[in-house]
Amino acid sequence: MNLPREIRTERLLLRRWTRSDRSPFAELNSDKRVMEHFPAVLTRAGSDELVDRIEAHFERHGFGLWAVEVVDQVPFIGFVGLAVPSFEAHFTPCVEIGWRLALKSWGRGYATEAARACLAFAFERAGMDALVAMTVPENIRSRRVMERLGMTHDPADDFDHPTLPDRRRHVLYRLNRPTPLSRLSPRVP
Ligand SMILES: CC(C)(COP(=O)(O)OP(=O)(O)OC[C@H]1O[C@@H](n2cnc3c(N)ncnc32)[C@H](O)[C@@H]1OP(=O)(O)O)[C@@H](O)C(=O)NCCC(=O)NCCS
Numbered sequence: 001m002n003l004p005r006e007i008r009t010e011r012l013l014l015r016r017w018t019r020s021d022r023s024p025f026a027e028l029n030s031d032k033r034v035m036e037h038f039p040a041v042l043t044r045a046g047s048d049e050l051v052d053r054i055e056a057h058f059e060r061h062g063f064g065l066w067a068v069e070v071v072d073q074v075p076f077i078g079f080v081g082l083a084v085p086s087f088e089a090h091f092t093p094c095v096e097i098g099w100r101l102a103l104k105s106w107g108r109g110y111a112t113e114a115a116r117a118c119l120a121f122a123f124e125r126a127g128m129d130a131l132v133a134m135t136v137p138e139n140i141r142s143r144r145v146m147e148r149l150g151m152t153h154d155p156a157d158d159f160d161h162p163t164l165p166d167r168r169r170h171v172l173y174r175l176n177r178p179t180p181l182s183r184l185s186p187r188v189p
Pocket of ligand 1: 033034108109110142
């Protein structure tokens with residue numbers, strides 16, 4: 001399948017990672033506000049390892065967590081993209097949509113704008129049938145992005161995250177590929 005390497009939106013470029021993204025990524029991963037809902041902030045080494053894993057995911061699947069830049073303004077603000085979870089749960093195998101932005105880039109609609117482009121990539125270019133998103137119940141900002149995308153939450157899907165040390169409870173949101181209008185059966189008069 002011939003998948004685009006980059007995605008352009010009105011304000012953003014979603015692209016593969018470069019060496020120069022590593023330092024600002026380590027900075028946002030060391031920020032307690034950004035990492036409030038994760039088990040811990042990341043060290044520089046931990047942040048670099050995460051970039052290595054993201055790059056390996058791109059090589060394996062042809063898509064991943066894209067580095068996001070604000071065109072002509074900020075060369076790197078974080079990531080938004082798609083990932084295949086490496087753990088097993090009642091909803092796997094699946095593709096997850098996720099995001100992590102530097103604090104100064106919150107409150108501008110960047111996460112939702114980038115995520116909408118990822119939905120179009122997933123459903124219109126990569127032929128995916130469904131996506132999930134997950135977070136802890138308290139991560140209201142992230143849940144609001146999921147809801148703005150039209151994702152829905154069924155409490156019966158909530159789960160204890162198997163790879164976290166405390167197996168923290170997570171909420172799961174789902175979105176199916178929309179049915180094209182042309183495939184809907186005509187209404188009976
Ligand atoms: C989750 C996260 C990406 C959400 O970021 P965000 O900036 O709140 O989300 P959006 O990009 O959708 O922006 C929406 C906000 O921008 C505002 N906004 C400003 N200009 C806008 C514009 N031109 N278009 C759309 N929204 C705009 C909206 O009003 C909204 O503000 P509000 O939060 O005060 O209601 C961010 O909080 C984050 O990186 N958190 C840390 C990492 C994390 O927890 N990731 C998820 C783990 S599962």
